[in-house]
Amino acid sequence: MTTNMTRQQALDLLRKYNKESFHILHGLTVEGVMRWFAREEGYGDDEEFWGQVGLLHDIDFELYPEEHCKKAPELLSQAGVGEDMIRSICSHGYGLCGDVEPVHQMEMILFAADELTGLIWAAAKMRPSKSVMDMEVSSLKKKFKDKRFAAGCSRDVIKDGAERLGWTLEELMDKTINAMRSCEEQVAKEMEGIQQ
Numbered sequence: 001m002t003t004n005m006t007r008q009q010a011l012d013l014l015r016k017y018n019k020e021s022f023h024i025l026h027g028l029t030v031e032g033v034m035r036w037f038a039r040e041e042g043y044g045d046d047e048e049f050w051g052q053v054g055l056l057h058d059i060d061f062e063l064y065p066e067e068h069c070k071k072a073p074e075l076l077s078q079a080g081v082g083e084d085m086i087r088s089i090c091s092h093g094y095g096l097c098g099d100v101e102p103v104h105q106m107e108m109i110l111f112a113a114d115e116l117t118g119l120i121w122a123a124a125k126m127r128p129s130k131s132v133m134d135m136e137v138s139s140l141k142k143k144f145k146d147k148r149f150a151a152g153c154s155r156d157v158i159k160d161g162a163e164r165l166g167w168t169l170e171e172l173m174d175k176t177i178n179a180m181r182s183c184e185e186q187v188a189k190e191m192e193g194i195q196q
Contacts, residue, residue, distance in 0.1 A: 001049040001106075004082055010052045013079050015194075018062045025191055029117050030110070031055035032183025033176065037109050040175070050106050053088045056081070057110060069093030069100075096157065102164065112161020115153050116176045119143065122150035124180075132180045137173045144173075 005013070014027050034054030038047040060071035069090045076086045091102040092110045102111040123143045124132045143149045144158070162172040 001046045001084060003049045003052050003085060004080060005052065007048065007052065007055075009079075010055050013076075013081075014055055014059060017059055017075060020062055021191065021195060023058060023062050024194060025187065026118070026121075027055050027058060028187045028190055029121065029180065029183065030057060030114055032187055033113050033117055033179040034106070034110060036179035036182045037113070037175070038106070040179075041105060041109070043106065046106070049085065053085060053106065053110060056085075057089050057092050057114060059089070069098035095160075096154070105165075108161065108164045112158060112165060112172055113176050113179070115157045115161070116172065117180060119150050119153040119158070120173075120177060120180055122153070132177055132184055135177055137170055137177065140173050140177065141170070144169075 003010075015024065018024055018027070031051045031054040035047050035051040038044060038050035043050065056076065058068070059075055061068050064071040069092070072089055073086050076089065087100060088104065088107050088110070090098050090100040091107040092114050094101050094111060102108045120132060120135070120140060123140055124130060124135060127135065144155060147155070158172070159169060162169050165172065167175075
């Protein structure tokens with residue numbers, strides 16, 4: 001897996017099509033999460049590729065929400081992004097807004113963790129610390145069971161994602177919390193720089 005962009009070029013590409021800070025924050029968070037998983041799952045040599053897939057996975061969502069994962073190939077190929085990265089990015093919408101099935105370990109992790117990072121982020125905002133650093137799986141599971149909480153985060157996709165990976169829901173939650181802890185500070189710093 002090779003990327004033909006620098007990390008800065010990938011970030012510039014995300015910001016070309018995304019102006020809302022929430023979408024940039026989500027891209028940076030999923031990038032950090034995917035980098036952690038690449039190292040954790042034994043794909044350290046592909047960390048840059050995994051990270052850029054995470055960073056760019058929602059490139060078309062802000063401007064083309066009705067065409068999410070359908071407009072992305074056009075935007076990405078115009079920027080010279082390779083076919084393998086485009087395929088991986090589009091696979092996270094499987095069953096929701098696309099028919100590219102996640103098959104590689106990285107694609108299955110993106111599919112599972114993307115929705116879950118949204119749920120974890122929403123849960124972290126409710127905590128006195130406003131952080132994932134002190135979040136426990138048990139408290140996240142309570143939020144997961146409350147269908148009204150962060151209702152936009154698909155529980156079915158999260159469960160399906162865990163099953164595809166052969167992990168329990170608790171394992172997926174624990175790993176994704178740890179992945180978000182690994183990048184929380186860096187993401188916050190980068191957002192400060194972007195918002196100035």
